[in-house]
Amino acid sequence: MRNKKYAVVQTSEITPEMWGASATRQGMARESPDGSLSLLKFDGPVPAGLEGHSLAEIKVILSGPEWMTSESDHGA
Amino acid sequence: MTYKSAFKAKHNLFFDGAADKLESDPGTGTGLSNLNPEYTDSFSITAWVYLSRDYHMPILSRDSGANSVKSWALGIEQGGPRVVYRMIGTTYASTLTVMKNNVNLPLQRWIQVGFVYDADTAGFTPGTDTTDNACRLYTSGIPEERVNQYGSGNNLNSALAQTDGTSRIKVGYSNYGYHYIGQWFDGTMSNLAFWGQALSDDQMAEVYYGRNGDVGPGDLRKHSAQSSLVSWWIGSASDSTSTIYDQIGSHDLTATSITSSNFVKAGP
Numbered sequence: 001m002r003n004k005k006y007a008v009v010q011t012s013e014i015t016p017e018m019w020g021a022s023a024t025r026q027g028m029a030r031e032s033p034d035g036s037l038s039l040l041k042f043d044g045p046v047p048a049g050l051e052g053h054s055l056a057e058i059k060v061i062l063s064g065p066e067w068m069t070s071e072s073d074h075g076a
Numbered sequence: 077m078t079y080k081s082a083f084k085a086k087h088n089l090f091f092d093g094a095a096d097k098l099e100s101d102p103g104t105g106t107g108l109s110n111l112n113p114e115y116t117d118s119f120s121i122t123a124w125v126y127l128s129r130d131y132h133m134p135i136l137s138r139d140s141g142a143n144s145v146k147s148w149a150l151g152i153e154q155g156g157p158r159v160v161y162r163m164i165g166t167t168y169a170s171t172l173t174v175m176k177n178n179v180n181l182p183l184q185r186w187i188q189v190g191f192v193y194d195a196d197t198a199g200f201t202p203g204t205d206t207t208d209n210a211c212r213l214y215t216s217g218i219p220e221e222r223v224n225q226y227g228s229g230n231n232l233n234s235a236l237a238q239t240d241g242t243s244r245i246k247v248g249y250s251n252y253g254y255h256y257i258g259q260w261f262d263g264t265m266s267n268l269a270f271w272g273q274a275l276s277d278d279q280m281a282e283v284y285y286g287r288n289g290d291v292g293p294g295d296l297r298k299h300s301a302q303s304s305l306v307s308w309w310i311g312s313a314s315d316s317t318s319t320i321y322d323q324i325g326s327h328d329l330t331a332t333s334i335t336s337s338n339f340v341k342a343g344p
Contacts, residue, residue: 006094023317028332030095030249030260041095041333043317058094 004052008061011038021047032067086266086343089310089320089334091248093128093262096338098247098309098320098329106143108272108306111245111327115144115165115202118195118274119306122283123150124293124344126186126264130157133261134250135189136268139242144203149250150191152261156180159189159215163207173207177220186266186344188284188293190214194274216291217284219277245327247309247320266343267293267311269324273304292344297324315339 009018011031019026022040029038039058046052053061061067090096106112113119123135137149146164153160158176181187190213195202197210213220247268248261275283279301286294296308308323315321317336320329 023333023335024095025318025330025332028097028099028330030097039095041092041335043335043337055092055094062094 004046004054004057005042005044006053006055006058007040007042007046007050008053008058009038009040009050011036014038014040018047018050037066086341087311087313087315088124088126088264088266088340088343089315090264090338090340091261092333092338093131093133093260095260095333097249097260097332098334099249099332100245100327100329101243102245102327104140104143104243106140109325111138111270111306112140112143112243113145113148113193115207116195117272119193120271120273120275120280121150121191121269122188122271122275122280123190123268124186124188124266125152126266126344127152127157127181127183128263130154130183131262132259133157133263134246134248134259135261135265136270137246137250139244139246150189152181157183159187159191159213159220161191161211161213163193163211165203165207173211173224175208175211175213175222175224177213177215178223179215179220181215188214188216188344190217190275190280190283192274192280196274214280217281219280245329247329264340264343265310267296267308269296269308269311270306271301271304272306273301275301 021042023043024040029040031038102110106114108117108119121136125135131154134149134151139147144165148163150161153176158181160176163173192212194210200210208224213222250259282299286292296302296305305324307325307327309320309329312323317334318331320331322328
């Protein structure tokens with residue numbers, strides 16, 4: 001699906017081919033707080049083997065516990 | 077006030093609130109040309125924003141960690157939304173500035189927002205007095221009544237500006253602080269600019285009434301204060317999916333996850 005252009009990938013499993021197909025720049029992807037997951041965005045189809053998500057779906061995923069930090073202010 | 081000639085391009089950039097961001101790392105050099113002011117340096121920030129939702133959303137921020145202004149940020153605060161500015165100095169208690177305007181902003185409409193830090197404000201001593209005495213907020217070219225807030229734990233949130241050990245200029249996201257989900261801009265921006273002077277009320281209005289007096293962003297190179305422009309982004313169709321060019325200075329922004337569909341035709 002053309003509109004399912006987002007994918008959540010295990011950071012350690014991202015291949016050069018994924019970076020090449022992605023609109024996300026290598027080393028600058030949004031990562032989960034522990035760094036284990038990365039959010040990739042594709043201009044074209046999501047590569048075979050990856051589960052594509054729409055923007056609405058990915059926002060739900062990003063609001064989940066794996067992507068949230070504590071609500072502390074971290075001081076100033 | 078004299079309004080300048082028409083601005084032809086309607087150039088805007090959509091941020092998806094999930095993965096889209098811009099950044100540049102000019103290093104830790106201080107001074108207005110590096111967007112890294114000291115307390116004695118006056119400056120202004122202007123932008124047009126179209127907000128998709130009411131949430132904590134950074135617009136433009138800069139970390140330095142090295143000089144008297146450790147970090148600063150202009151953004152949107154949830155609960156209105158409101159435009160909010162935060163500046164952190166070396167002495168937290170006396171120099172932290174957190175302020176927001178006092179009127180809720182509309183969603184899904186183009187809004188011009190502006191911030192001015194005037195180090196030459198009468199009665200203000202940079203580095204000694206609380207910096208909010210020298211700050212002004214604007215929407216639609218008009219000075220806004222503002223609310224000041226202080227201290228850690230308040231809801232204006234560190235996501236907007238926090239010393240994170242980097243020296244990056246960041247647009248549309250922040251990588252440290254309160255609530256990761258709140259650190260990504262969800263909406264559209266246009267004509268984002270950093271000025272190396274405190275814009276007057278008339279000069280701020282000129283940013284708003286840029287098209288021969290009609291509402292809309294003008295060509296800032298024709299603004300009466302153009303000589304003080306340090307950086308101007310998302311104002312030209314020359315931008316690419318990999319680079320958003322600084323039309324005035326040298327702070328080109330590297331784009332992440334920006335595709336051709338991020339460049340929106342409709343604009344202010």
